[in-house]
Amino acid sequence: MDSNIITGSCHCGNVKFRGEIEKNLRNSITEKCNCSICFKTRLWYIKVNEKNLEVNKGKDNMEIYEFGQKDNTYYFCKNCHIELFGLYKPKNKPNVNAFYVVSVATIDGLSPKDLSELKVIYLDGLNDNLESKPEYTHYL
Template sequence: MLITYTGSCHCGTVKFEADLDLEQSTYRCNCSICRQTRFWPAVAKEGGLRILQGEDQLTRYTFNTHKNEHYFCKHCGVRVFGIGTETPIGKMYGVNIGCLDVLGDKELAALKITYVDGLHDKFAPPEYIDHL
């Protein structure tokens, strides 16, 4: 079920709302940026993410093929969301689960996770996932 969640970066400079279905899978990826930032996104479709405050305080980062965009707060460094343009569902927003306001440990532990081998650009689980 699609629910509108609110969230923010660590320092509260960037605030957003996102339409997410957390009964669907969330994602963990082993690509270099997701691995190093421990990024754990839920998917919002186009139009499903709205920045309420601090859009001008986000830093955009791309690398390698530059097909994905990663947005970080300029102040606290938290990766709030990313934009994927070449995904199985087309353009999507990966919203950082850790930035959502209302999820406690019990709710986080119950989320479904799909593991993706982004290191090798495959939408399949990598050989090892326990560290993700």
């Protein structure tokens, strides 16, 4: 938790990745969103700059899912179907840099204690208001 390098994997281990975050994990902000895809997949994530994430095992073992305007591309393991991360690359927002949302659950080496100490903010993606916290968050 004291490094700004994270490594992660899917459940079966066929896909592995490495990323660099701005601060160490202990001092980083993680996010939970109530939009339809984050809610359905129970996604709890940390942002990683588009240039700072690499798949170092199993690129060919991944499949993608996109919907709507296709601003988001979600990457899954073909074998165990775990969502590892998504790439947010907005087509209609040229001033917003692309970034990955890495599933906290796929980061290797985190204990229940570590997970419980992560800082979390909540986003109201359901109402397309990412600057505000949703009224209800406990279910996220």
